[in-house]
Amino acid sequence: MVEPKFLNRNIVGYESSDLSLDQIQAKARDFYARQAGLFAKILSESWSEYTNISHPAFKNDLDLIRQVKELVSPGAKGLDAGCGPLAREVFCFYQDGYDMYGIDVVPENIQTALEYHPSLAERLFLADLTQPLDFPDNSFDFIISNTVIQHINLNCLTDVTFPELTRILKPGGVIQLMFRSGNGTLTIQDVEFNDQRSFYLYQPEVILEILARHGLSLVPEENGSLGGIIYVTDVRPMENCIFCVRKTPS
Template identity: 30%
Template sequence: MSLSFAIGALLALVAIATAVYLMSARKYQSSDSVANAYDTWTEDGILEYYWGEHIHLGHYGSPPQRKDFREAKADFVHEMVSWGGLDELPPGTTVLDVGCGIGGSSRMLARDYGFAVTGVTISPQQVQRAKELTEEDLDVNFLVEDALSLSFPDASFDVVWSIEAGPHMPDKALFAKELMRVLKPGGILVVADWNQRDDRQTPLNFWERPVMRQLLDQWSHPAFASIEGFAELLSATGWVEGEVTTADWSAATLPSWLDSIWQGIARPQGLVRFGLLGTIKSLREVPTLLLMRLAFGTGLCRFGMFRAVRSDSSRSAELALAETTV
Protein backbone atom coordinates (compact mmCIF):
# COMPACT_ATOMS: atom_id res chain seq x y z
CA MET A 1 0.00 0.00 0.00
CA SER A 2 1.47 3.34 -1.04
CA LEU A 3 1.59 6.31 1.29
CA SER A 4 -0.63 8.34 -1.04
CA PHE A 5 -3.26 5.59 -1.04
CA ALA A 6 -3.20 5.40 2.77
CA ILE A 7 -3.59 9.16 3.05
CA GLY A 8 -6.42 9.11 0.54
CA ALA A 9 -8.21 6.34 2.42
CA LEU A 10 -7.81 8.22 5.69
CA LEU A 11 -9.18 11.43 4.19
CA ALA A 12 -12.13 9.52 2.73
CA LEU A 13 -12.85 7.96 6.14
CA VAL A 14 -12.71 11.37 7.82
CA ALA A 15 -15.05 12.79 5.17
CA ILE A 16 -17.54 9.94 5.67
CA ALA A 17 -17.40 10.28 9.45
CA THR A 18 -17.94 14.04 9.18
CA ALA A 19 -20.90 13.58 6.86
CA VAL A 20 -22.49 11.03 9.21
CA TYR A 21 -21.91 13.36 12.18
CA LEU A 22 -23.58 16.29 10.44
CA MET A 23 -26.47 14.30 9.01
CA SER A 24 -27.28 12.56 12.30
CA ALA A 25 -27.58 15.79 14.30
CA ARG A 26 -30.35 15.86 16.90
CA LYS A 27 -31.82 19.19 15.82
CA TYR A 28 -34.41 20.80 18.03
CA GLN A 29 -37.89 20.41 16.56
CA SER A 30 -40.15 20.55 19.60
CA SER A 31 -40.24 19.54 23.24
CA ASP A 32 -40.77 15.99 21.99
CA SER A 33 -37.35 15.98 20.31
CA VAL A 34 -35.75 16.94 23.63
CA ALA A 35 -37.69 14.25 25.48
CA ASN A 36 -36.82 11.63 22.88
CA ALA A 37 -33.12 12.50 23.01
CA TYR A 38 -32.98 12.12 26.78
CA ASP A 39 -35.14 8.99 26.70
CA THR A 40 -32.61 7.41 24.34
CA TRP A 41 -29.57 8.51 26.36
CA THR A 42 -31.21 7.11 29.50
CA GLU A 43 -32.32 3.81 27.99
CA ASP A 44 -28.94 2.85 26.56
CA GLY A 45 -27.17 3.73 29.85
CA ILE A 46 -24.01 5.04 28.17
CA LEU A 47 -24.28 8.59 29.50
CA GLU A 48 -24.92 7.39 33.04
CA TYR A 49 -22.04 4.92 32.85
CA TYR A 50 -19.48 7.56 31.93
CA TRP A 51 -20.99 10.66 33.60
CA GLY A 52 -22.56 9.08 36.66
CA GLU A 53 -25.78 10.27 38.27
CA HIS A 54 -24.98 13.94 37.60
CA ILE A 55 -25.57 14.83 33.95
CA HIS A 56 -23.94 18.24 34.27
CA LEU A 57 -20.46 19.72 34.41
CA GLY A 58 -18.14 19.56 37.39
CA HIS A 59 -16.60 22.31 39.51
CA TYR A 60 -12.80 22.09 39.65
CA GLY A 61 -12.13 24.96 42.02
CA SER A 62 -10.88 28.52 41.58
CA PRO A 63 -8.30 28.28 40.19
CA PRO A 64 -9.09 24.86 38.67
CA GLN A 65 -7.17 21.84 39.95
CA ARG A 66 -7.00 18.16 39.06
CA LYS A 67 -10.01 16.32 40.38
CA ASP A 68 -11.95 13.11 39.81
CA PHE A 69 -14.66 13.70 37.20
CA ARG A 70 -17.54 12.49 39.35
CA GLU A 71 -16.19 14.15 42.47
CA ALA A 72 -16.12 17.44 40.58
CA LYS A 73 -19.79 16.99 39.69
CA ALA A 74 -20.76 16.45 43.33
CA ASP A 75 -18.63 19.44 44.29
CA PHE A 76 -20.54 21.52 41.76
CA VAL A 77 -23.79 20.91 43.66
CA HIS A 78 -22.24 21.96 46.97
CA GLU A 79 -20.67 25.04 45.37
CA MET A 80 -24.01 26.00 43.86
CA VAL A 81 -25.77 25.55 47.19
CA SER A 82 -23.20 27.77 48.89
CA TRP A 83 -23.21 30.42 46.14
CA GLY A 84 -26.99 30.62 46.28
CA GLY A 85 -27.07 30.88 50.07
CA LEU A 86 -29.15 27.71 50.31
CA ASP A 87 -26.90 26.24 53.01
CA GLU A 88 -28.46 28.77 55.39
CA LEU A 89 -31.97 27.36 54.86
CA PRO A 90 -33.51 24.89 57.32
CA PRO A 91 -34.30 21.21 56.72
CA GLY A 92 -37.70 20.76 55.16
CA THR A 93 -37.18 23.63 52.73
CA THR A 94 -39.17 22.82 49.59
CA VAL A 95 -37.12 22.74 46.38
CA LEU A 96 -38.14 22.36 42.74
CA ASP A 97 -35.31 20.93 40.61
CA VAL A 98 -36.15 21.94 37.03
CA GLY A 99 -34.46 19.65 34.51
CA CYS A 100 -33.49 17.12 37.16
CA GLY A 101 -32.09 14.47 34.82
CA ILE A 102 -31.82 11.15 36.62
CA GLY A 103 -31.98 12.91 39.97
CA GLY A 104 -28.37 13.27 41.11
CA SER A 105 -28.70 16.84 42.37
CA SER A 106 -32.17 16.22 43.80
CA ARG A 107 -30.87 13.35 45.93
CA MET A 108 -27.92 15.39 47.20
CA LEU A 109 -30.17 18.29 48.15
CA ALA A 110 -32.40 15.92 50.11
CA ARG A 111 -29.64 13.73 51.59
CA ASP A 112 -27.06 16.37 52.50
CA TYR A 113 -29.27 19.36 53.32
CA GLY A 114 -32.55 17.79 54.41
CA PHE A 115 -34.60 19.56 51.74
CA ALA A 116 -37.94 18.29 50.42
CA VAL A 117 -37.25 18.05 46.69
CA THR A 118 -39.46 17.71 43.64
CA GLY A 119 -37.48 16.92 40.50
CA VAL A 120 -39.03 17.50 37.09
CA THR A 121 -37.86 16.57 33.59
CA ILE A 122 -39.54 16.27 30.22
CA SER A 123 -38.14 12.73 29.78
CA PRO A 124 -40.29 9.84 31.12
CA GLN A 125 -37.28 7.52 31.02
CA GLN A 126 -35.28 9.92 33.20
CA VAL A 127 -38.11 10.00 35.76
CA GLN A 128 -38.22 6.20 35.83
CA ARG A 129 -34.45 5.92 36.26
CA ALA A 130 -34.38 8.67 38.89
CA LYS A 131 -36.93 6.78 40.95
CA GLU A 132 -34.92 3.56 40.64
CA LEU A 133 -31.78 5.30 41.95
CA THR A 134 -33.45 7.08 44.87
CA GLU A 135 -33.44 5.69 48.40
CA GLU A 136 -36.90 5.27 49.91
CA ASP A 137 -36.07 7.36 52.98
CA LEU A 138 -35.24 10.49 50.96
CA ASP A 139 -37.89 13.20 50.66
CA VAL A 140 -37.70 13.31 46.86
CA ASN A 141 -40.38 13.04 44.21
CA PHE A 142 -39.94 12.95 40.43
CA LEU A 143 -42.47 14.02 37.81
CA VAL A 144 -42.67 14.43 34.05
CA GLU A 145 -43.16 18.15 33.42
CA ASP A 146 -42.63 20.73 30.69
CA ALA A 147 -40.60 23.59 32.18
CA LEU A 148 -42.44 26.07 29.98
CA SER A 149 -45.80 25.01 31.40
CA LEU A 150 -45.31 23.80 34.96
CA SER A 151 -48.40 22.30 36.58
CA PHE A 152 -47.69 23.75 40.04
CA PRO A 153 -49.70 26.67 41.43
CA ASP A 154 -48.12 30.07 41.91
CA ALA A 155 -45.84 30.42 44.95
CA SER A 156 -45.39 26.66 45.53
CA PHE A 157 -41.69 26.34 46.48
CA ASP A 158 -39.14 27.94 48.78
CA VAL A 159 -36.37 27.34 46.24
CA VAL A 160 -36.29 26.80 42.48
CA TRP A 161 -33.11 25.15 41.25
CA SER A 162 -32.03 24.39 37.69
CA ILE A 163 -28.78 23.17 36.09
CA GLU A 164 -28.13 23.31 32.34
CA ALA A 165 -31.78 23.12 31.29
CA GLY A 166 -32.11 26.56 29.69
CA PRO A 167 -30.53 25.76 26.30
CA HIS A 168 -33.42 23.36 25.58
CA MET A 169 -36.03 26.11 26.06
CA PRO A 170 -37.25 27.78 22.84
CA ASP A 171 -38.91 30.63 24.76
CA LYS A 172 -36.40 31.98 27.27
CA ALA A 173 -38.79 34.68 28.53
CA LEU A 174 -41.46 32.09 29.33
CA PHE A 175 -38.86 29.88 30.99
CA ALA A 176 -37.80 32.79 33.23
CA LYS A 177 -41.42 33.55 34.05
CA GLU A 178 -42.25 29.96 35.01
CA LEU A 179 -39.18 29.68 37.24
CA MET A 180 -40.16 32.84 39.13
CA ARG A 181 -43.90 32.12 39.15
CA VAL A 182 -43.69 28.95 41.23
CA LEU A 183 -41.42 30.58 43.84
CA LYS A 184 -42.93 31.69 47.13
CA PRO A 185 -42.49 35.36 48.08
CA GLY A 186 -38.99 35.62 49.53
CA GLY A 187 -38.02 32.36 47.83
CA ILE A 188 -34.70 31.90 46.07
CA LEU A 189 -34.05 31.02 42.43
CA VAL A 190 -30.62 29.53 41.63
CA VAL A 191 -29.82 28.63 38.03
CA ALA A 192 -26.66 27.31 36.36
CA ASP A 193 -26.61 27.33 32.58
CA TRP A 194 -24.67 27.20 29.34
CA ASN A 195 -24.75 30.62 27.74
CA GLN A 196 -23.29 32.24 24.68
CA ARG A 197 -21.44 35.54 24.57
CA ASP A 198 -23.77 38.53 24.41
CA ASP A 199 -23.83 39.01 20.63
CA ARG A 200 -25.58 42.37 21.01
CA GLN A 201 -22.22 43.71 22.10
CA THR A 202 -19.90 41.50 20.03
CA PRO A 203 -21.56 39.68 17.11
CA LEU A 204 -20.44 36.15 16.28
CA ASN A 205 -17.66 36.06 13.69
CA PHE A 206 -17.14 33.83 10.64
CA TRP A 207 -15.94 30.73 12.55
CA GLU A 208 -18.13 31.18 15.63
CA ARG A 209 -21.40 30.98 13.70
CA PRO A 210 -20.90 27.42 12.34
CA VAL A 211 -19.52 26.25 15.70
CA MET A 212 -22.58 27.61 17.50
CA ARG A 213 -24.83 26.01 14.90
CA GLN A 214 -23.38 22.58 15.71
CA LEU A 215 -23.60 23.15 19.48
CA LEU A 216 -27.28 23.83 19.02
CA ASP A 217 -28.09 21.11 16.49
CA GLN A 218 -26.13 18.21 17.93
CA TRP A 219 -27.83 18.17 21.35
CA SER A 220 -31.33 19.45 20.55
CA HIS A 221 -30.85 23.07 21.64
CA PRO A 222 -33.00 25.77 20.03
CA ALA A 223 -30.79 28.60 21.33
CA PHE A 224 -28.42 29.71 24.09
CA ALA A 225 -29.20 32.90 26.00
CA SER A 226 -26.44 35.23 27.11
CA ILE A 227 -25.82 35.79 30.82
CA GLU A 228 -26.83 39.42 30.43
CA GLY A 229 -29.90 38.56 28.36
CA PHE A 230 -31.32 35.93 30.70
CA ALA A 231 -30.77 38.17 33.74
CA GLU A 232 -32.80 40.82 31.93
CA LEU A 233 -35.57 38.30 31.23
CA LEU A 234 -35.73 37.33 34.90
CA SER A 235 -36.00 40.98 35.92
CA ALA A 236 -38.65 41.58 33.27
CA THR A 237 -40.99 39.07 34.96
CA GLY A 238 -41.67 41.72 37.59
CA TRP A 239 -41.20 39.14 40.33
CA VAL A 240 -37.57 39.84 41.22
CA GLU A 241 -36.76 41.69 44.41
CA GLY A 242 -33.82 44.01 43.80
CA GLU A 243 -31.42 42.82 41.12
CA VAL A 244 -30.50 39.44 39.64
CA THR A 245 -27.07 38.30 40.81
CA THR A 246 -24.91 36.66 38.14
CA ALA A 247 -21.48 35.02 37.96
CA ASP A 248 -19.33 33.36 35.31
CA TRP A 249 -18.10 29.86 36.25
CA SER A 250 -16.53 29.11 32.87
CA ALA A 251 -13.01 28.66 34.25
CA ALA A 252 -14.10 26.44 37.15
CA THR A 253 -16.10 24.10 34.89
CA LEU A 254 -13.88 24.12 31.77
CA PRO A 255 -11.91 20.90 32.56
CA SER A 256 -15.18 18.94 32.39
CA TRP A 257 -15.20 18.78 28.60
CA LEU A 258 -11.88 16.99 28.13
CA ASP A 259 -12.45 15.01 31.33
CA SER A 260 -15.66 13.62 29.83
CA ILE A 261 -13.73 12.37 26.81
CA TRP A 262 -11.04 10.90 29.05
CA GLN A 263 -13.67 8.74 30.77
CA GLY A 264 -13.87 6.59 27.65
CA ILE A 265 -10.12 5.96 27.84
CA ALA A 266 -9.93 5.55 31.61
CA ARG A 267 -12.87 3.12 31.67
CA PRO A 268 -12.26 0.83 28.66
CA GLN A 269 -14.55 -1.84 30.12
CA GLY A 270 -17.37 0.23 28.65
CA LEU A 271 -16.30 -1.03 25.22
CA VAL A 272 -17.20 -4.55 26.32
CA ARG A 273 -20.34 -3.53 28.16
CA PHE A 274 -21.93 -1.57 25.31
CA GLY A 275 -20.40 -3.39 22.35
CA LEU A 276 -19.55 -2.01 18.92
CA LEU A 277 -22.75 0.02 18.55
CA GLY A 278 -22.30 1.61 21.96
CA THR A 279 -18.68 2.44 21.15
CA ILE A 280 -19.72 4.13 17.91
CA LYS A 281 -22.43 6.10 19.73
CA SER A 282 -19.89 7.21 22.33
CA LEU A 283 -17.32 8.24 19.73
CA ARG A 284 -19.99 10.19 17.90
CA GLU A 285 -20.22 12.64 20.84
CA VAL A 286 -16.49 13.43 20.88
CA PRO A 287 -16.59 16.17 18.19
CA THR A 288 -19.38 17.99 20.05
CA LEU A 289 -17.48 17.77 23.33
CA LEU A 290 -14.39 19.20 21.61
CA LEU A 291 -16.47 22.00 20.09
CA MET A 292 -17.87 22.75 23.54
CA ARG A 293 -14.33 22.94 24.92
CA LEU A 294 -13.38 25.29 22.10
CA ALA A 295 -16.43 27.49 22.63
CA PHE A 296 -16.08 27.79 26.41
CA GLY A 297 -12.32 28.14 26.19
CA THR A 298 -12.45 31.05 23.75
CA GLY A 299 -15.34 32.96 25.30
CA LEU A 300 -17.89 32.14 22.61
CA CYS A 301 -19.80 30.34 25.37
CA ARG A 302 -19.89 31.12 29.09
CA PHE A 303 -21.09 29.17 32.10
CA GLY A 304 -23.60 31.47 33.75
CA MET A 305 -24.89 31.48 37.32
CA PHE A 306 -28.08 33.31 38.29
CA ARG A 307 -29.61 34.09 41.68
CA ALA A 308 -32.87 35.95 42.23
CA VAL A 309 -35.27 36.44 45.14
CA ARG A 310 -39.03 36.48 44.58
CA SER A 311 -40.65 39.78 45.49
CA ASP A 312 -43.51 40.04 47.97
CA SER A 313 -46.97 38.77 47.14
CA SER A 314 -48.52 42.24 46.83
CA ARG A 315 -46.20 43.10 43.93
CA SER A 316 -46.98 39.76 42.31
CA ALA A 317 -50.70 40.43 42.69
CA GLU A 318 -50.27 43.81 40.99
CA LEU A 319 -48.45 42.17 38.09
CA ALA A 320 -51.10 39.47 37.73
CA LEU A 321 -53.86 42.09 37.74
CA ALA A 322 -52.05 44.14 35.10
CA GLU A 323 -51.72 41.07 32.87
CA THR A 324 -55.42 40.27 33.09
CA THR A 325 -56.42 43.81 32.13
CA VAL A 326 -54.15 44.08 29.06
Protein backbone atom coordinates (compact mmCIF):
# COMPACT_ATOMS: atom_id res chain seq x y z
CA MET A 1 0.00 0.00 0.00
CA VAL A 2 1.31 3.44 -0.94
CA GLU A 3 0.69 5.94 1.80
CA PRO A 4 -0.79 9.33 0.87
CA LYS A 5 1.13 12.53 0.91
CA PHE A 6 -0.24 14.88 3.55
CA LEU A 7 -0.35 18.30 1.94
CA ASN A 8 -1.91 20.49 4.60
CA ARG A 9 -2.82 19.96 8.21
CA ASN A 10 -4.48 22.55 10.39
CA ILE A 11 -4.81 21.22 13.92
CA VAL A 12 -5.82 24.45 15.58
CA GLY A 13 -9.37 24.96 14.42
CA TYR A 14 -11.89 24.09 11.75
CA GLU A 15 -10.60 26.65 9.29
CA SER A 16 -7.20 27.49 7.82
CA SER A 17 -5.97 30.36 5.70
CA ASP A 18 -5.75 28.33 2.49
CA LEU A 19 -8.76 26.05 3.02
CA SER A 20 -11.89 27.98 3.85
CA LEU A 21 -15.05 26.27 5.03
CA ASP A 22 -16.78 26.79 1.68
CA GLN A 23 -13.74 25.58 -0.27
CA ILE A 24 -13.68 22.21 1.44
CA GLN A 25 -17.36 21.60 0.74
CA ALA A 26 -16.90 22.71 -2.87
CA LYS A 27 -13.82 20.51 -3.29
CA ALA A 28 -15.77 17.48 -2.06
CA ARG A 29 -18.64 18.06 -4.49
CA ASP A 30 -16.20 18.60 -7.37
CA PHE A 31 -14.31 15.40 -6.47
CA TYR A 32 -17.44 13.25 -6.54
CA ALA A 33 -18.67 14.86 -9.76
CA ARG A 34 -15.40 13.94 -11.47
CA GLN A 35 -14.76 10.59 -9.80
CA ALA A 36 -18.26 9.10 -9.41
CA GLY A 37 -17.64 6.36 -11.97
CA LEU A 38 -14.30 5.23 -10.56
CA PHE A 39 -15.55 5.47 -6.99
CA ALA A 40 -18.57 3.31 -7.79
CA LYS A 41 -16.37 0.75 -9.54
CA ILE A 42 -14.07 0.47 -6.51
CA LEU A 43 -17.01 0.14 -4.12
CA SER A 44 -18.68 -2.48 -6.32
CA GLU A 45 -15.62 -4.71 -6.31
CA SER A 46 -15.00 -5.06 -2.57
CA TRP A 47 -16.02 -4.02 0.93
CA SER A 48 -13.55 -1.72 2.66
CA GLU A 49 -11.23 -3.45 5.11
CA TYR A 50 -9.69 -1.61 8.07
CA THR A 51 -6.75 -1.81 10.46
CA ASN A 52 -6.22 -0.64 14.05
CA ILE A 53 -9.82 -1.63 14.84
CA SER A 54 -10.88 -0.90 18.40
CA HIS A 55 -13.77 -3.42 18.47
CA PRO A 56 -12.99 -7.15 18.07
CA ALA A 57 -16.27 -7.87 16.27
CA PHE A 58 -15.83 -5.19 13.59
CA LYS A 59 -14.00 -6.13 10.36
CA ASN A 60 -15.32 -4.28 7.30
CA ASP A 61 -18.17 -2.21 5.88
CA LEU A 62 -20.56 -5.14 6.08
CA ASP A 63 -20.42 -4.68 9.84
CA LEU A 64 -21.80 -1.16 9.42
CA ILE A 65 -24.95 -2.74 8.03
CA ARG A 66 -24.97 -5.39 10.74
CA GLN A 67 -24.65 -2.69 13.42
CA VAL A 68 -27.84 -1.00 12.24
CA LYS A 69 -29.74 -4.26 11.84
CA GLU A 70 -29.00 -5.05 15.50
CA LEU A 71 -30.87 -1.88 16.48
CA VAL A 72 -33.92 -1.68 14.19
CA SER A 73 -36.79 -3.96 13.25
CA PRO A 74 -36.84 -5.94 9.98
CA GLY A 75 -38.51 -3.93 7.23
CA ALA A 76 -37.89 -0.59 8.97
CA LYS A 77 -37.84 2.60 6.92
CA GLY A 78 -34.36 4.03 6.46
CA LEU A 79 -32.45 6.83 4.77
CA ASP A 80 -28.86 6.93 3.58
CA ALA A 81 -28.00 10.62 3.93
CA GLY A 82 -25.15 10.95 1.44
CA CYS A 83 -25.54 7.66 -0.42
CA GLY A 84 -22.65 8.26 -2.80
CA PRO A 85 -22.05 7.03 -6.35
CA LEU A 86 -23.07 3.41 -5.80
CA ALA A 87 -25.83 3.72 -3.17
CA ARG A 88 -24.51 0.37 -2.02
CA GLU A 89 -26.05 0.43 1.44
CA VAL A 90 -29.41 1.59 0.05
CA PHE A 91 -29.40 -1.41 -2.29
CA CYS A 92 -28.33 -3.86 0.41
CA PHE A 93 -31.01 -2.79 2.87
CA TYR A 94 -33.62 -2.69 0.07
CA GLN A 95 -32.72 -6.21 -1.05
CA ASP A 96 -33.12 -7.40 2.53
CA GLY A 97 -36.67 -6.07 2.73
CA TYR A 98 -36.12 -2.67 4.33
CA ASP A 99 -38.02 0.39 3.08
CA MET A 100 -34.79 2.15 2.16
CA TYR A 101 -34.09 5.49 0.45
CA GLY A 102 -31.01 7.53 -0.37
CA ILE A 103 -30.13 11.18 -0.96
CA ASP A 104 -27.02 12.87 -2.29
CA VAL A 105 -26.07 16.41 -3.28
CA VAL A 106 -24.05 15.40 -6.37
CA PRO A 107 -26.13 14.62 -9.50
CA GLU A 108 -23.37 12.40 -10.89
CA ASN A 109 -23.56 10.22 -7.78
CA ILE A 110 -27.28 9.63 -8.22
CA GLN A 111 -26.90 9.00 -11.96
CA THR A 112 -24.06 6.51 -11.45
CA ALA A 113 -25.90 4.71 -8.65
CA LEU A 114 -28.94 4.24 -10.89
CA GLU A 115 -26.75 2.80 -13.64
CA TYR A 116 -25.72 0.09 -11.19
CA HIS A 117 -29.11 -0.28 -9.48
CA PRO A 118 -32.05 0.67 -11.77
CA SER A 119 -34.44 -0.83 -9.21
CA LEU A 120 -33.72 2.17 -6.96
CA ALA A 121 -35.17 4.67 -9.45
CA GLU A 122 -37.97 5.69 -7.07
CA ARG A 123 -35.74 5.64 -4.00
CA LEU A 124 -32.81 7.96 -4.76
CA PHE A 125 -33.14 11.76 -4.65
CA LEU A 126 -31.01 14.87 -4.91
CA ALA A 127 -30.81 16.73 -1.60
CA ASP A 128 -28.35 18.99 0.20
CA LEU A 129 -27.56 18.23 3.84
CA THR A 130 -26.58 21.85 4.39
CA GLN A 131 -30.17 22.90 3.59
CA PRO A 132 -33.59 21.97 5.04
CA LEU A 133 -34.73 18.55 3.82
CA ASP A 134 -37.97 17.92 1.99
CA PHE A 135 -39.21 15.14 4.28
CA PRO A 136 -41.98 15.32 6.89
CA ASP A 137 -41.19 15.12 10.59
CA ASN A 138 -40.68 11.61 12.00
CA SER A 139 -40.28 9.99 8.56
CA PHE A 140 -37.58 7.38 9.19
CA ASP A 141 -36.81 4.62 11.68
CA PHE A 142 -33.10 4.92 10.99
CA ILE A 143 -30.64 7.13 9.13
CA ILE A 144 -27.11 6.25 8.07
CA SER A 145 -24.60 8.92 7.08
CA ASN A 146 -21.17 7.42 6.65
CA THR A 147 -18.06 9.31 5.49
CA VAL A 148 -20.30 12.33 4.85
CA ILE A 149 -20.04 14.88 7.67
CA GLN A 150 -16.29 15.15 7.04
CA HIS A 151 -17.32 17.26 4.01
CA ILE A 152 -19.56 19.63 6.00
CA ASN A 153 -18.34 22.43 8.24
CA LEU A 154 -19.18 22.50 11.93
CA ASN A 155 -21.52 25.49 11.70
CA CYS A 156 -23.66 23.74 9.08
CA LEU A 157 -23.67 20.53 11.10
CA THR A 158 -24.75 22.39 14.22
CA ASP A 159 -27.33 24.71 12.68
CA VAL A 160 -28.81 22.64 9.83
CA THR A 161 -27.61 19.08 9.23
CA PHE A 162 -28.09 17.53 12.66
CA PRO A 163 -31.32 19.41 13.48
CA GLU A 164 -32.78 18.28 10.15
CA LEU A 165 -31.72 14.64 10.54
CA THR A 166 -33.19 14.64 14.03
CA ARG A 167 -36.42 16.21 12.80
CA ILE A 168 -37.05 13.54 10.17
CA LEU A 169 -36.07 10.68 12.53
CA LYS A 170 -38.87 8.98 14.44
CA PRO A 171 -38.75 8.96 18.26
CA GLY A 172 -36.69 5.96 19.30
CA GLY A 173 -34.99 5.96 15.88
CA VAL A 174 -31.28 5.46 15.24
CA ILE A 175 -28.64 7.49 13.39
CA GLN A 176 -25.36 5.84 12.38
CA LEU A 177 -22.36 8.09 11.69
CA MET A 178 -18.88 7.33 10.41
CA PHE A 179 -16.40 10.17 9.85
CA ARG A 180 -12.73 11.15 9.87
CA SER A 181 -11.64 11.75 13.44
CA GLY A 182 -9.24 14.35 14.70
CA ASN A 183 -9.00 18.13 14.91
CA GLY A 184 -9.00 20.80 12.25
CA THR A 185 -8.71 20.14 8.51
CA LEU A 186 -6.59 17.79 6.44
CA THR A 187 -5.66 17.67 2.76
CA ILE A 188 -4.16 14.55 1.21
CA GLN A 189 -3.17 13.25 -2.19
CA ASP A 190 -5.44 10.21 -2.39
CA VAL A 191 -3.43 7.63 -4.32
CA GLU A 192 -6.50 5.46 -4.91
CA PHE A 193 -7.92 8.20 -7.15
CA ASN A 194 -4.74 10.13 -7.97
CA ASP A 195 -6.61 13.18 -6.73
CA GLN A 196 -6.30 15.76 -3.98
CA ARG A 197 -8.94 15.63 -1.26
CA SER A 198 -9.71 17.77 1.79
CA PHE A 199 -11.61 16.87 4.94
CA TYR A 200 -12.86 18.28 8.20
CA LEU A 201 -11.70 16.22 11.17
CA TYR A 202 -14.01 15.93 14.17
CA GLN A 203 -13.63 14.50 17.63
CA PRO A 204 -16.54 12.15 18.40
CA GLU A 205 -17.11 13.85 21.75
CA VAL A 206 -17.75 17.15 19.97
CA ILE A 207 -20.27 15.56 17.61
CA LEU A 208 -21.98 13.64 20.42
CA GLU A 209 -22.34 16.84 22.46
CA ILE A 210 -24.13 18.54 19.55
CA LEU A 211 -26.37 15.52 19.00
CA ALA A 212 -27.24 15.41 22.70
CA ARG A 213 -28.81 18.88 22.39
CA HIS A 214 -31.35 17.27 20.07
CA GLY A 215 -32.18 14.37 22.34
CA LEU A 216 -29.81 11.84 20.74
CA SER A 217 -27.67 9.63 22.96
CA LEU A 218 -24.88 7.16 22.23
CA VAL A 219 -25.90 3.52 21.85
CA PRO A 220 -23.55 1.72 24.27
CA GLU A 221 -21.72 -1.54 23.74
CA GLU A 222 -23.51 -4.36 25.53
CA ASN A 223 -22.38 -7.99 25.60
CA GLY A 224 -20.13 -7.61 22.59
CA SER A 225 -22.61 -5.65 20.45
CA LEU A 226 -21.29 -3.10 17.96
CA GLY A 227 -22.03 -0.19 20.28
CA GLY A 228 -20.02 2.61 21.79
CA ILE A 229 -17.42 4.49 19.75
CA ILE A 230 -15.49 2.29 17.32
CA TYR A 231 -12.22 3.47 15.79
CA VAL A 232 -10.76 2.13 12.54
CA THR A 233 -7.99 3.15 10.15
CA ASP A 234 -8.73 3.14 6.42
CA VAL A 235 -6.37 2.54 3.47
CA ARG A 236 -5.31 6.19 3.09
CA PRO A 237 -4.45 5.77 6.09
CA MET A 238 -6.79 7.97 8.14
CA GLU A 239 -8.49 7.31 11.45
CA ASN A 240 -12.29 7.11 11.40
CA CYS A 241 -14.80 6.74 14.19
CA ILE A 242 -18.17 5.00 14.05
CA PHE A 243 -21.12 5.13 16.41
CA CYS A 244 -24.90 5.03 16.60
CA VAL A 245 -27.15 7.37 18.53
CA ARG A 246 -30.78 6.90 19.45
CA LYS A 247 -33.45 9.59 19.59
CA THR A 248 -35.30 9.90 22.86
CA PRO A 249 -38.65 8.08 22.59
CA SER A 250 -41.70 10.30 22.88
